[in-house]
Every structure is written in structure tokens, then in C-alpha cells.
Amino acid sequence: MGFYILSYLCIFVFILATGYRVYRQITLPVHLRWEVYPVQHETTDKLAHSGSYMEDLNWWEKKHGSSLFNEIKYMVPEILFIRGLWKENRNLWRVSFPFHFGLYLMIAAFGLLVLQALLVLWGGDAGQAGGAARSLLDGATVLAGWTGLILGVIGSVGTFCRRLADPELREYSSFVDYFNILFIFLFFLFAFLTCLFVDPLLEGAKAYVFGLLTGGGSLNSYVPGQSFCGGAAIVLASLLVAYVPLTHMSHMFMKYFLYHDVKWDDAPNRRGGAIEAAILKNLALKPTWNAKHIEADGQKSWLDIASSAPKEMK
Amino acid sequence: MKKTLKPSDMARPSDCLCHIEPGELSPLPPPYEDFNQVTVPPLKLEKVKNIETSLDDTVAIGIPKPASKEEEEKLVRRFLSGLKKLFEKENNWTFLQPLLLSMEHCAKCQTCSNACPVYEMSGGKDIYRPMFRAEVLRRIYNKYLKPGGKITAKLTGDIDLNWTTIARLAELSYRCTLCRRCATVCPIGVDNGLINHEIRKLFSQEMGISPKELHEKGTVQHLRVGSSTGMNPLAAKDSVDFIQEEMEEITGYKVEIPWDVEGADILLLHNAGEMLAWPENVGAFAIIFQAAGISWTLSSEAAGYDAVNYGLWYDDVQFSRVAVKHADIARKLKVKKIVIGECGHAHKALTVIADRLLTGDLNIPRESAMVTLEDIVLNGKIQFDPHKNDFPVTLHDPCNVVRAMGIVEPQRRILRKIAPRFREMTPHGVENYCCGGGSGFAIMSGYNFAEWRNLVSSRKKFLQILTAFQGEPQDVPKYVCAPCSNCKGAIRDIFNYYHAEERSRLYYGGLVEVIVNAMADMKKPIIQFGEEPSWKS
Numbered sequence: 001m002g003f004y005i006l007s008y009l010c011i012f013v014f015i016l017a018t019g020y021r022v023y024r025q026i027t028l029p030v031h032l033r034w035e036v037y038p039v040q041h042e043t044t045d046k047l048a049h050s051g052s053y054m055e056d057l058n059w060w061e062k063k064h065g066s067s068l069f070n071e072i073k074y075m076v077p078e079i080l081f082i083r084g085l086w087k088e089n090r091n092l093w094r095v096s097f098p099f100h101f102g103l104y105l106m107i108a109a110f111g112l113l114v115l116q117a118l119l120v121l122w123g124g125d126a127g128q129a130g131g132a133a134r135s136l137l138d139g140a141t142v143l144a145g146w147t148g149l150i151l152g153v154i155g156s157v158g159t160f161c162r163r164l165a166d167p168e169l170r171e172y173s174s175f176v177d178y179f180n181i182l183f184i185f186l187f188f189l190f191a192f193l194t195c196l197f198v199d200p201l202l203e204g205a206k207a208y209v210f211g212l213l214t215g216g217g218s219l220n221s222y223v224p225g226q227s228f229c230g231g232a233a234i235v236l237a238s239l240l241v242a243y244v245p246l247t248h249m250s251h252m253f254m255k256y257f258l259y260h261d262v263k264w265d266d267a268p269n270r271r272g273g274a275i276e277a278a279i280l281k282n283l284a285l286k287p288t289w290n291a292k293h294i295e296a297d298g299q300k301s302w303l304d305i306a307s308s309a310p311k312e313m314k
Numbered sequence: 315m316k317k318t319l320k321p322s323d324m325a326r327p328s329d330c331l332c333h334i335e336p337g338e339l340s341p342l343p344p345p346y347e348d349f350n351q352v353t354v355p356p357l358k359l360e361k362v363k364n365i366e367t368s369l370d371d372t373v374a375i376g377i378p379k380p381a382s383k384e385e386e387e388k389l390v391r392r393f394l395s396g397l398k399k400l401f402e403k404e405n406n407w408t409f410l411q412p413l414l415l416s417m418e419h420c421a422k423c424q425t426c427s428n429a430c431p432v433y434e435m436s437g438g439k440d441i442y443r444p445m446f447r448a449e450v451l452r453r454i455y456n457k458y459l460k461p462g463g464k465i466t467a468k469l470t471g472d473i474d475l476n477w478t479t480i481a482r483l484a485e486l487s488y489r490c491t492l493c494r495r496c497a498t499v500c501p502i503g504v505d506n507g508l509i510n511h512e513i514r515k516l517f518s519q520e521m522g523i524s525p526k527e528l529h530e531k532g533t534v535q536h537l538r539v540g541s542s543t544g545m546n547p548l549a550a551k552d553s554v555d556f557i558q559e560e561m562e563e564i565t566g567y568k569v570e571i572p573w574d575v576e577g578a579d580i581l582l583l584h585n586a587g588e589m590l591a592w593p594e595n596v597g598a599f600a601i602i603f604q605a606a607g608i609s610w611t612l613s614s615e616a617a618g619y620d621a622v623n624y625g626l627w628y629d630d631v632q633f634s635r636v637a638v639k640h641a642d643i644a645r646k647l648k649v650k651k652i653v654i655g656e657c658g659h660a661h662k663a664l665t666v667i668a669d670r671l672l673t674g675d676l677n678i679p680r681e682s683a684m685v686t687l688e689d690i691v692l693n694g695k696i697q698f699d700p701h702k703n704d705f706p707v708t709l710h711d712p713c714n715v716v717r718a719m720g721i722v723e724p725q726r727r728i729l730r731k732i733a734p735r736f737r738e739m740t741p742h743g744v745e746n747y748c749c750g751g752g753s754g755f756a757i758m759s760g761y762n763f764a765e766w767r768n769l770v771s772s773r774k775k776f777l778q779i780l781t782a783f784q785g786e787p788q789d790v791p792k793y794v795c796a797p798c799s800n801c802k803g804a805i806r807d808i809f810n811y812y813h814a815e816e817r818s819r820l821y822y823g824g825l826v827e828v829i830v831n832a833m834a835d836m837k838k839p840i841i842q843f844g845e846e847p848s849w850k851s
Binding site for chain 2: 024025028029030031032033034035036037038039042046049050051052053054055056057058059060078082084085087088089092096167168169171172173174175176177179248250251254255257258259261262263266268269271275276279280282283285286287288289290291292293294302305306307308309310
């Protein structure tokens with residue numbers, strides 16, 4: 001039961017930390033535009049040359065067109081295969097891709113295990129062992145699990161060695177940078193050893209996830225915690241889930257905001273629109289910058305200051 | 315073996331943290347090999363004895379050395395106070411979200427370094443890596459402003475904070491042209507250019523530290539006198555009168571430049587530097603607009619005849635003041651739209667960045683001149699004879715027009731129609747390289763900064779230009795079309811510095827000059843290659 005309690009606690013931390021990060025982003029004030037082109041949700045004719053709607057004569061008289069399809073077409077290979085790194089930094093991609101893809105497959109395998117557990121609990125006939133749905137899920141889980149573990153081990157060892165061996169990376173790396181990779185490597189290693197020696201068909205993992213959903217219920221007599229490697233894999237996986245959103249590794253999901261809220265945020269401010277309302281709120285804020293030319297006294301708003309010329313030079 | 319520098323070295327005592335030795339800069343091809351052993355000339359000791367010079371071979375700001383230990387400590391405290399304000403919405407709503415995201419998610423993969431022309435051309439000097447200054451700021455923030463930071467710094471990356479660190483960081487923020495090429499290649503979306511921009515703001519807005527060309531002679535003069543060139547409204551009108559006369563003399567075309575026409579369709583905003591340094595650009599705009607029958611005007615109100623907004627590069631408050639002034643002038647003139655002339659940073663400042671600042675009747679439609687000109691040239695409003703432009707032409711993409719706004723094709727469609735020997739640089743469009751004069755560098759020339767710019771930050775552009783004209787005979791005049799005043803300034807300087815006119819017959823100018831040069835009813839060419847006209851009348 002101790003493993004389950006640890007897992008629950010770590011999932012709770014993950015939800016809290018991720019929720020906090022997302023909440024903070026969505027409650028930050030609207031910022032000045034700072035997009036950089038190409039903006040991938042542009043319409044196809046513009047995207048062909050990385051152009052924007054501002055290339056059109058009197059663009060403000062037209063509806064601001066965008067293409068979700070173009071965005072998805074770009075984002076899927078970017079997320080799954082780290083296409084940007086492939087294009088710009090091929091040597092690093094060779095270790096970074098298996099590392100990241102291994103993690104994705106772990107998440108996919110976990111998702112499939114949850115699905116299996118749900119099928120067993122509420123799937124009726126479809127949830128019976130030996131049924132087509134269960135067999136398909138079993139196969140996909142084993143495939144995702146094994147591929148992910150192999151890629152993850154290779155990728156994390158490669159990433160660690162690369163960071164240590166390449167002076168370009170080494171000189172800018174701190175203890176935490178190495179610790180993070182080592183942490184992930186140890187998870188991959190113990191999970192891999194568990195599968196190799198004890199749980200090749202991920203039956204134990206399946207049972208553990210079923211237990212997670214049922215407060216400790218069991219599908220079969222073996223659960224990973226009964227072996228040292230299995231226990232270590234559960235502890236490391238749980239701690240990793242809690243740890244990721246507390247670090248820069250949260251870029252895994254925060255990348256959404258980096259792209260959508262900054263790099264591609266090209267939404268024009270229309271009179272009477274929501275953006276204008278947000279700007280008016282911002283302009284009422286009272287800055288306290290100390291340089292004399294700002295002439296901020298804590299009472300004047302941004303609007304007051306922006307509408308005045310400075311009396312002081314410095 | 316190459317000496318590597320780490321972010322923590324910024325606090326280390328040294329007279330010069332990073333020095334470029336002869337031969338370390340990226341090599342130039344023939345006939346410019348004689349520049350390959352040239353390096354930045356030493357600073358004159360008598361001029362720099364009282365200012366901070368310990369970063370590298372040049373000085374952009376010229377920060378006075380503190381007189382006492384107490385003053386040093388006071389300045390460190392002010393720096394930390396400013397750093398804290400960067401993360402407060404009251405003080406930095408303008409860029410708080412982009413800053414937080416870029417500060418918290420860098421994986422230190424160095425992909426950005428490979429994209430940076432300054433880092434590449436310097437021969438790979440560590441301090442010029444885009445993430446170097448970002449990492450310095452990140453470490454200071456984590457250690458000195460986050461709870462428990464002094465303990466966790468041992469694990470997350472340590473740095474000492476003293477006056478040396480701060481003075482070097484201020485200078486280092488003026489070794490990046492804010493071209494944001496680094497931001498386009500980051501797989502995560504981190505923008506080290508943005509962090510650099512925020513460092514500049516901290517120094518200006520909290521400590522009153524900025525290059526005098528950008529502040530005293532720049533935004534302050536702009537708001538006080540009417541233009542960063544120092545021209546008041548009367549002087550601006552005189553200049554334009556002179557341009558009218560000159561245009562008739564040069565091209566044989568009589569042009570009337572309208573002032574303060576209320577209700578005109580277009581308020582044209584020029585970089586006032588054009589009136590002084592490239593008057594033919596102002597004249598060419600007038601010829602095109604007049605020939606196409608456009609309803610347009612210039613403004614003679616202070617700041618209304620100068621589109622620049624140097625605040626974009628270092629100070630959000632100064633930026634806001636200038637942008638509001640521009641919009642207010644257009645509002646009073648009751649024009650239908652503002653068209654930004656050939657000035658890259660003015661494009662971005664007023665069209666994109668100020669978009670989240672201007673509200674109500676100040677939110678007047680704003681358009682790039684590239685778009686307005688494309689409509690005139692491609693829709694038959696003027697007749698052209700492209701054979702008049704029978705010389706090799708290449709196009710420089712101003713970062714602020716292309717990468718920051720996505721205005722990529724209009725200028726190309728124009729050139730394809732009227733310049734039969736047009737060819738692209740490699741790479742071009744949104745992947746272009748900065749002219750090296752971005753973010754104010756083109757107008758900064760104190761101490762030996764101009765030499766540093768010509769040798770380091772503009773070097774990649776010079777190489778690109780040479781490559782674009784590879785295969786053309788040496789004695790054929792070649793034209794670099796640079797539709798941006800700052801870019802033209804930087805390109806003018808590199809052509810002079812490397813004697814490119816004499817050695818390769820390289821010339822430069824704007825887009826409107828190429829358009830006017832090809833107008834069918836023009837009696838004389840507007841483009842000259844030295845004393846030689848570009849076509850015979």
C-alpha cells in the first residue's frame with residue numbers, strides 16, 4: 001500500500017504544480033505583441049513564404065484568418081519528433097530524440113494501462129481477458145512500453161554523456177542539469193530491468209495501474225513492488241511525475257504557452273474588443289521605476305506617463 | 315586551445331574578459347583577405363580611464379566607474395531593485411509573460427548559438443552566445459531574489475553579484491542586435507533576444523543607464539525637439555523643400571510634397587534620418603505617390619515627421635511616449651491610415667508592438683510601405699520599363715519588417731517586376747541575417763564601437779552580400795536594396811570600411827529608388843553608381 005500512497009501523493013503534487021503553472025500563465029496581464037515569423041497558424045498562401053496577414057493592403061478591413069490545420073501540421077512533428085532540433089542541431093537531436101520519444105512512449109504506455117483498467121472495471125464483455133479489445137491493448141502496451149524503455153535508456157545515457165563531453169554544453173550545465181538526466185535514466189533503467197527479468201508482458205504494471213484506480217485492488221498475484229527493480233521503478237516514476245512540473249522540464253507542456261502566447265501571438269487589437277479592454281486595465285497600473293526620466297511616483301498610471309514627455313534626461 | 319568563459323566568470327576581476335585576437339574573426343574572401351588579420355583597435359586610454367571597459371574590446375554605453383565602495387553597493391542594490399520590478403505586473407506588464415516563460419524553460423542546448431551571426435563571426439566567443447547573458451540574469455535572479463536562492467545556487471548555477479558583474483552585463487546587452495534569429499530556432503520557444511531586451515530596460519528604467527545615442531540624443535531629443543536627428547519642424551520643412559528641388563534637378567520630375575493635409579488617406583512617416591542622409595528616398599516616395607494619384611501627407615508637428623522609436627530597443631516607457639505621440643498626430647490629421655516608410659524598427663514599433671498600447675481613436679490603422687508600394691507597382695497605377703534597372707540587384711531583409719512582422723513577399727514581387735537581374739541572398743526571408751546595425755547599433759559610434767560593428771556584427775551581412783553577387787564581373791555596379799534606414803546606415807558603413815565600392819563596385823539604396831528608376835516616363839535616372847548614371851537618358 002506504501003507504493004500506492006507515494007504514487008497518489010506524487011500525482012497530487014503534479015496536479016497542483018501543473019495547475020499553478022497554467023493558472024499563473026492564464027492570469028498574467030496581456031503583454032505587448034512579440035511574435036516571430038513564421039507563425040504557423042497563418043493561412044496556407046501566407047505560410048508558404050512565412051508571411052503574415054499584414055502583407056495585405058488594408059488588412060484591418062478583412063477578417064483575421066488562421067488555419068488550425070497548418071498549426072497542427074507543424075506541431076505534431078515538432079512535438080513527436082522534435083523537428084526544430086533535427087533542422088538546427090542534428091548532433092544533439094540524435095540523443096535528444098530517443099530521450100524525449102522514450103518519455104512520450106512511457107506516457108502512452110501509462111495511458112494504455114489506464115484504458116485497460118477502465119475496460120476491466122466498466123467495459124463489460126469488451127474488458128474480458130482474451131477479447132479483441134483487450135488483446136489489441138495488450139499488444140500496444142507491450143510495444144509502447146518496450147520501445148519507450150529501450151529508447152529512453154539509450155537517449156538518457158546519450159544525453160548525459162553528450163552534456164558531459166561537449167564543452168559547449170558542459171560549461172553551462174549545473175549539478176541539477178546532470179541530476180535531472182540521471183534521475184530519468186535511473187527510472188528507465190529500473191523499469192527496463194523489471195520488464196527484462198520479471199515482467200516482460202507488463203502484467204505487473206497493468207496490475208499496479210489497476211490498483212491505482214481501485215485503491216489497491218489487484219488483478220493478479222504479481223505486482224512490481226514485489227521485486228527490488230519493480231519497486232524502484234514505481235518510486236522513481238512517482239517522484240518523477242511530481243518533480244517534472246517543478247523544474248524547467250515542464251517545458252514539455254509549457255511549450256504550449258511559449259508558442260501560442262508569445263511566438264505566434266499575432267492577434268490584432270480591434271477597437272472595442274477584448275484585447276483593448278485588457279490593455280485599458282494594464283494602462284491603469286502604476287509603475288514605480290526609479291530612473292528620473294520615467295517620472296513614476298507610484299501615483300501616476302502607465303496612461304499618465306505614456307501621455308507625457310519626460311522633463312528629466314536620465 | 316580555445317579559452318572558454320562561463321557565466322560565473324562575469325564576476326571575475328579582469329581588465330578585459332574577452333579579447334578578439336587577429337585572425338580569430340571569420341575569414342573574408344578575396345579581395346578582402348587583407349582584413350582577416352584586422353581586429354578591433356584598442357580603446358584610447360585617456361578617453362576610457364573613468365568608464366567601465368572590462369567586458370571586451372569595445373564600449374557601447376560608457377558607464378562611469380563608481381567613486382567608492384559605497385556607491386558600488388548602492389548601484390548593486392538598485393540593480394536588484396530593478397530586477398525585481400521586471401517580474402512585477404505593475405512595472406512590466408508589457409513583457410512579463412514572455413520574460414517568465416523564457417527565464418524558466420531554457421534547456422541550455424546551445425541551438426541558439428549556431429544561429430547568432432555575432433557569435434559565429436566573432437570566432438565563437440562565449441560571451442556573445444545568445445544564452446550567455448540570459449544565463450547570467452537567470453543565475454542572479456535565482457540566487458538573489460528567489461527564497462533560499464543562495465543555497466540552491468550551488469546546485470542550479472552560481473554567480474557572484476558585484477559591480478563588475480553588473481557593469482559587464484549592461485555592456486553585454488549591447489552586443490546583441492535583437493535580430494531574434496536565435497528565437498526562431500529554439501525548439502522550446504525560448505527567446506534570448508527578449509531577455510536581452512529586458513536587461514536593457516532594467517538598466518534604463520531603474521538606473522538611468524543607456525547609450526546616449528538611444529536616450530539623450532534619441533528618444534529624449536525626439537520628444538523634446540521633434541526628431542532624434544535634432545531637426546525641429548522648421549528644419550524638417552526646409553529639408554523637404556530642398557528635396558523637392560533636388561528631385562526635379564536629378565530626375566527632371568517636378569514633385570510637390572504635401573504637409574499637414576487634414577483628411578488625407580495616408581500619413582506617411584519617414585525616418586527623419588532619410589531627409590539628411592538619403593534625401594532621394596524621401597523624394598522617390600513623393601514621386602511614386604504623386605504619379606499614382608495617392609492622397610497623402612507628411613506631418614510637420616514635432617515627432618510627426620520622424621518615424622523612429624528608439625524606445626523599442628531599451629525602454630518601454632520612452633517607447634510608449636513616442637508611439638502615443640505618433641498615433642495622436644495621425645488622429646488629429648484625421649487620416650485613414652499611417653504608412654510607415656523604409657524604416658524597419660519603426661515598422662515593428664508602431665504596427666506590431668504598439669498594437670497592444672493604442673486604444674480607442676488612437677488605434678489608427680497602420681500599414682507597411684512595402685504593401686502600399688506593391689499595390690501601386692503591381693496594379694498598373696504607374697507604367698514601368700524594367701530594362702532601365704539593368705544591373706544586378708539583391709535584397710536585404712530588415713529583421714523588423716520580415717522576421718518580426720512577416721512582411722516578406724510584397725517587396726520581392728515589386729523587384730521581380732522591375733529589376734530583371736534581381737537575385738536572393740542566402741538565406742533570406744525570415745531566415746535572413748541582420749545587417750549588424752540592429753537595435754541601435756547603426757547609430758552608435760562612440761569610442762571604437764563602429765569598428766566593432768563593422769568587424770563583428772555586420773561581418774555576416776557583408777559576406778552574404780559578396781556571395782549574392784558571386785560570378786558578376788568586378789567592374790559591374792551592383793545594388794543592394796535595403797528598405798530600412800538603420801540597415802542602410804550599417805551597410806553604408808561596411809561598404810566604406812571594406813572599400814567595397816572600389817573593390818567590388820557595391821552600392822546600396824532603398825526600394826523606392828529602384829521603383830522610380832524604372833518608371834517609364836522618368837527623364838533621368840535617380841540611381842547613380844558614383845558619378846555614373848544607372849541608365850543613359
